[in-house]
Amino acid sequence: MLEAAKELGYVPNALAQRFARRKSGNVGVILPFVPKVHLFSTYYFAEILSGIGEAAKACNYDLLLIFREPDSPRDYAKLFRTQKVDACIVLGAQNVVEERAALAELQEEGYPFCLVNQRFDEEGYLTVDADHESGSYEAVQHLIAKGFKQIAFLNGPDAFSSSGDRLAGYKRALEESGIRHEDERIFTGNYSRKSGYEAASRLSEGIRSKRIDAVFVANDRMAIGLMDGLREYGIEAGKDIGLIGYDDSDSSRIVTPKLSTVSVPFYEMGRRAALKLLAAETEEPGNTILPVQLIKRETT
Numbered sequence: 100m101l102e103a104a105k106e107l108g109y110v111p112n113a114l115a116q117r118f119a120r121r122k123s124g125n126v127g128v129i130l131p132f133v134p135k136v137h138l139f140s141t142y143y144f145a146e147i148l149s150g151i152g153e154a155a156k157a158c159n160y161d162l163l164l165i166f167r168e169p170d171s172p173r174d175y176a177k178l179f180r181t182q183k184v185d186a187c188i189v190l191g192a193q194n195v196v197e198e199r200a201a202l203a204e205l206q207e208e209g210y211p212f213c214l215v216n217q218r219f220d221e222e223g224y225l226t227v228d229a230d231h232e233s234g235s236y237e238a239v240q241h242l243i244a245k246g247f248k249q250i251a252f253l254n255g256p257d258a259f260s261s262s263g264d265r266l267a268g269y270k271r272a273l274e275e276s277g278i279r280h281e282d283e284r285i286f287t288g289n290y291s292r293k294s295g296y297e298a299a300s301r302l303s304e305g306i307r308s309k310r311i312d313a314v315f316v317a318n319d320r321m322a323i324g325l326m327d328g329l330r331e332y333g334i335e336a337g338k339d340i341g342l343i344g345y346d347d348s349d350s351s352r353i354v355t356p357k358l359s360t361v362s363v364p365f366y367e368m369g370r371r372a373a374l375k376l377l378a379a380e381t382e383e384p385g386n387t388i389l390p391v392q393l394i395k396r397e398t399t
Contacts, residue, residue, distance in 0.1 A: 103332065126155050126373060127161040127184035129175065131191035132166040142319070142348035143365055144190065145216055150369025151188060158377035160185070167191075173201035179210045186376040187212040188369075193258040194219070213372045216365075218260040218386075226386045227372040231261045234361040234391035235268025238315050240341045241359070243276045245399055247313035247341045251284040251305060253298055253325065255317045265317050265345070284311060288321045297319030299328025306334055313341030313399075319348040319360055326398075342398040356397035364389050 101220070113388060130144065136311045139256055146164075155162055163184055167173060178184045178260055182326060187205070202224060205212050211226045242250050255262040276312055288294030295316065302325065305311035314320035321322040322344030325379045326336045336342040347362035368389060375382045 104167035123163075123182050123185050124159075124161055125184045126151070126160045126163055126377060127163045127178050127187040129165045129167055129187065129189045129191075132168045136189065142346060142350070143216075147190060147369035150294070150366040150371075151368075151373045152378075154376065155375035158373070160373075160377055173197050175201045175212070176204045176208055176210060179205075179208070184213070188372050188376070189214050190216070192217040193256075195258055196232050211376050213376055215368055215372045216259075216261060216307065225375060227368045227389070228260075228386070229363045229365075229377065229391050231264035231363075231391070232268040232271075234345065234363070234393070235265040235315070236272045237268075237362050237391075237393045238271050238345070238359075239272035240276070241314065241393055241395065241399060242341050242343060243272065243278070244314045245313075245341060248278060249284070249305075249312045250278075250301060250341075251311045251314045252284065253286045253288055253295065253302070253314060253316045253321055255288060256292045257287075262336060269315060282300025288317075289320050290321060292314045292320045292324035295326075296328040297324075299325055300333065302332060303329060303332040306340055307332075311340070314343075316342065316344050319344040319346045319358060322358055322360070323350055323354055326358075337363055337398040344398075347392075347394050350365045351394075351396070359396040359399040360394050362392045362394050 128148065152162055165178065175187060180189060187210065189212060192202070202222070204217070206224065213227060215227050216229065218226050218228055239250060242330055250273065252266070254266055257263060270280050284305070286298050302311060302314060314325065316325060322342060326342065329336065334340060342359065344358045344360040347360045351358040351360045371382070371387055
């Protein structure tokens, strides 16, 4: 048989092989669908997907991208029941009832999945995350060391565990330096550049009245939007106030002035998540929390 196949130049059909093994050969990546946002131009998602893609290719798997619309059912288990995926990585998961129910169903059914950059510590889901509490702490400590004392914080929605981590790091840095945190200096955006731009009107009032002399922002997109918005009020980051973003995106390096930020290993987070599912024997068992690094630039 083998000799005959060789003489005929037969090449096995990958799709037929997967069907025979009742395997799809796909690792699913669930992504939030955000209207009017070019998701793949967003540094966060582009880096994580690149890391997942590299690991999946090395393990002979293909990627299947599944876009989750905000109001659509989160029936993640259906992907496994219909044999579309053999494993699943969830990006942009939120601490809401619908998400919790969908993830609990995956866990109960024994389907392999991993969360990236989101934790539900009490549930014990497999997770790859970064040490955002430490990153936030270092960023605020750096501002304090530069002489800033009235430090505001522009955070993301509390449905994300990283938002809670950054808030904890912000508060810890202030408390250890003997600075009381004030709720009036804590603001919330949605991680978009637009929400940072819109926050400028609220923050400019505190800056002009000397109640705010620096701002720590939970991601670079909001920080750059805030820089643009404050400029319209005649306030320049790095000159009139200190400013630190978070992510170390490409934009942080080319914006003027260059943005101080916290570097997060998103590429490695995606790679490690895929390897945990597809090559578990080579990975350390359990969850992974990767270190972050403060990057000092012109805005501080």
